[in-house]
Amino acid sequence: MNDPRENNHLDIREHLKFFSELAAEFFVQGEEAPAPTENSPLKALEERVLGCLKCPLAKTRIQAVPGEGNAAAALMFVGEGPGHDEDVQGRPFVGRAGQLLTKIINAMGFQRTDVYITNMVKCRPPNNRNPNSQEIEICQDYLFEQIEMIQPRVIVTLGNVPTQYFLKTRSGITSLRGKFHDFPQYRIMPTFHPSYLIRNEGNRELRRQVWDDMQQVMSDLKE
Numbered sequence: 351m352n353d354p355r356e357n358n359h360l361d362i363r364e365h366l367k368f369f370s371e372l373a374a375e376f377f378v379q380g381e382e383a384p385a386p387t388e389n390s391p392l393k394a395l396e397e398r399v400l401g402c403l404k405c406p407l408a409k410t411r412i413q414a415v416p417g418e419g420n421a422a423a424a425l426m427f428v429g430e431g432p433g434h435d436e437d438v439q440g441r442p443f444v445g446r447a448g449q450l451l452t453k454i455i456n457a458m459g460f461q462r463t464d465v466y467i468t469n470m471v472k473c474r475p476p477n478n479r480n481p482n483s484q485e486i487e488i489c490q491d492y493l494f495e496q497i498e499m500i501q502p503r504v505i506v507t508l509g510n511v512p513t514q515y516f517l518k519t520r521s522g523i524t525s526l527r528g529k530f531h532d533f534p535q536y537r538i539m540p541t542f543h544p545s546y547l548i549r550n551e552g553n554r555e556l557r558r559q560v561w562d563d564m565q566q567v568m569s570d571l572k573e
């Protein structure tokens with residue numbers, strides 16, 4: 351008979367191996383929000399977003415979440431829209447999914463302050479539903495101004511919503527992830543949304559795929 355404790359040890363070893371493969375063994379220290387650069391065009395845009403009343407999401411939000419990070423980042427992450435924690439704190443990706451995104455960014459050898467993190471829509475859709483096409487259309491100019499100012503080389507789109515928007519397709523993230531989609535000003539790398547990884551916590555293959563995608567991004571940025 352196998353000793354069940356032995357299996358347990360094996361499981362733990364496997365688990366640790368997996369995490370070190372992901373280089374996700376770092377614990378996130380609750381990084382500070384990067385100091386906004388006063389008087390910069392990006393700061394002015396962020397201020398405009400904070401006061402935006404262009405769509406009905408302004409009525410239900412606590413506060414708008416423009417985005418944060420390096421104003422000259424080579425790498426940008428675009429999610430769907432702020433969730434509850436982001437709505438409360440006014441910062442993108444600070445809840446559970448955000449902590450996983452931070453681990454991924456750290457595993458890539460970056461800090462959050464090295465990259466720029468934002469969303470398709472800047473205000474929380476009620477009950478964390480996906481933003482609808484009208485909300486995206488009304489909000490999209492903010493994102494495009496951010497891209498124009500920051501001029502990232504690579505944009506990682508997290509999940510279906512930003513991926514389908516940038517690639518103008520209805521195909522799903524599973525078939526779109528893992529390869530670069532080239533545009534004149536930047537390359538898009540679609541990958542799974544961290545919330546999807548959390549919802550499928552037992553699925554190592556998904557995490558391995560995200561890590562593969564991020565390794566491609568890292569190689570590209572080194573060139």
Ligand code: URA
Pocket residue numbers: 429430431432433436441442443444445447448469
């Ligand atoms: N999910 C997103 O898509 N964006 C956030 O900022 C947080 C969670």
